[in-house]
Amino acid sequence: MTPILRPATLHDIPALREMLVATWHATYDATLGVEKVNAIAASWHSPEKLSAECDAALAEPEANAMLVAEAGGRIIGTASAHFLPDSFLELARLYILPECQRTGLGKALLAASIARFPKARTARLEVEPRNAGAIAFYARQGFFAVGGGKACGGDVKASVEHLIMEADLPLLALRPAEDRDAQDLFGLLTLCFAEYPGCYTDPHDDMPDLVRPGHWPERAKNGQKLGGEFLVLEDATGRVCACVAVDFPAPGIAELHRLYVRPDCRRRGIAEALVRRIERIAEAAAAGRVILWSDTRFIGAHRLYARLGYVQGRERRPLGDISNSEEFDFTKKL
Ligand SMILES: CC(C)(COP(=O)(O)OP(=O)(O)OC[C@H]1O[C@@H](n2cnc3c(N)ncnc32)[C@H](O)[C@@H]1OP(=O)(O)O)[C@@H](O)C(=O)NCCC(=O)NCCS
Structure with missing residues (x-):
């Protein structure tokens, strides 16, 4: 079944959160540990935070995007972006349910979120440095590593190392x-x-x-x-x-x-x-x-x-x- 890519609504939040938590455990338990993943899920993927981001995307679509991929009534992927005019298009939270990965959905969601901001010239994102699969994926889409640091997501308690990657737009594979x-x-x-x-x-x-x-x-x-x-x-x-x-x-x-x-x-x-x-x-x-x-x-x-x-x-x-x-x-x- 071909997934539908569309803006998230507040009705999606419980299913979106469930998908994010499952994908986070599958992606990061081995490197960050279950406890830390639980702490991050409680903070970064709390229903309140997701709802606030969803509200912001619906209220200001010229500055924010929160997309979901839906197939057979299930949320199977998501991507968010924030456009800072005169600066970057910040890409955030690109996650595909494990059983739906490597089917072209990540690429499609990335392209769909970037397409919402035709004036953006540079895209920037943060990725956990041991997340080799995601780094390979972004490199394939034209992203370069440009630096790194701590506190991915800006929350000190749940902080993780991150690698910053950038790509000039339009994305050229x-x-x-x-x-x-x-x-x-x-x-x-x-x-x-x-x-x-x-x-x-x-x-x-x-x-x-x-x-x-x-x-x-x-x-x-x-x-x-x-x-x-x-x-x-x-x-x-x-x-x-x-x-x-x-x-x-x-x-x-x-x-x-x-x-x-x-x-x-x-x-x-x-x-x-x-x-x-x-x-x-x-x-x-x-x-x-x-x-x-x-x-x-x-x-x-x-x-x-x-x-x-x-x-x-x-x-x-x-x-x-x-x-x-x-x-x-x-x-x-x-
Ligand atoms: C990383 C992720 C978003 C990629 O999405 P995906 O749907 O699996 O990737 P796609 O099927 O769209 O792949 C697009 C291209 O990237 C390549 N690619 C994807 N995953 C790859 C991997 N693990 N290793 C090498 N190449 C990879 C594919 O081969 C494909 O290349 P092609 O266009 O030449 O065919 C997805 O696997 C995911 O959600 N992973 C776990 C969460 C995560 O790490 N998110 C990123 C957080 S910063």
């Missing part, structure tokens, strides 16, 4: 490119280049990296491996609809490459989220600067780079390719 993506990648670039007269894809001479994209990190310059990552985004049919890559040509410098979004997938913030993903990878590698070269004709992309803080340099380099390309350089200090 990116994966490393594989060699089998070559055909899709050439298709993607051909569609993008077709918007610019005189711009062609030439797999033979111009783009050896696209022939074996799975080998991106092994590329070398002057005998030094360039490293980095080539990431692809799939559409609902599994075709590659966007890509981006990064490598490290010199110490402290990350170079962004191959930013392409298929025309039918534009205007959803995908390119911006891809650039920000590369910046996070660069920061994690202790790079202080991201550089890139962009074809002089790609004016739309130049506007995006400027908006994201990239400064165009004075250089203009000819590539000597079949498209007679010349490129501008852009830099951003991180």
Whole structure:
């Protein structure tokens, strides 16, 4: 039975609490101990607290969301979110009943709660550091660990360690490119280049990296491996609809490459989220600067780079390719 995802109402609170307590014991008894889980359930999942949160979500849907997943009259999952304008979308309490996990419901509830806040640009959440399953799940959805601390949930008595994870929005479930993506990648670039007269894809001479994209990190310059990552985004049919890559040509410098979004997938913030993903990878590698070269004709992309803080340099380099390309350089200090 396909679950219905909907806002929680006060009638749901007893069933929601029961589901939360059962899922908490299944998730945390082994690491936190039964006593602590009972203490947390009494505090964080008290009927009063849940009812107050439910009221707040119903009264201020532009700032709060409390969703439930219902199947066959049972509450089998929940997700909450709080939007702090000019700051984060805080995601809280994403729980799926154990027997309903790994069926796509967590992903659906996460997407549904984020979709309620289209203006949010960054999502943030806290996760118990030993909750390896949840951490793997969030990483798969595009979240990065950005820090940690104590007192998850803000209640000192029931405090637990937490890891803070963030993701740029929209959520992009990116994966490393594989060699089998070559055909899709050439298709993607051909569609993008077709918007610019005189711009062609030439797999033979111009783009050896696209022939074996799975080998991106092994590329070398002057005998030094360039490293980095080539990431692809799939559409609902599994075709590659966007890509981006990064490598490290010199110490402290990350170079962004191959930013392409298929025309039918534009205007959803995908390119911006891809650039920000590369910046996070660069920061994690202790790079202080991201550089890139962009074809002089790609004016739309130049506007995006400027908006994201990239400064165009004075250089203009000819590539000597079949498209007679010349490129501008852009830099951003991180
Ligand atoms: C973590 C949780 C919310 C994930 O929800 P779910 O419904 O089980 O996950 P989904 O079926 O939507 O999985 C989505 C993706 O994440 C991956 N994933 C989910 N759980 C995973 C795990 N334990 N290990 C590795 N990957 C996992 C899935 O493989 C899937 O990948 P795909 O999109 O490539 O197919 C759910 O398992 C849960 O409630 N766990 C216990 C409570 C909890 O830890 N909550 C988080 C508190 S911060």
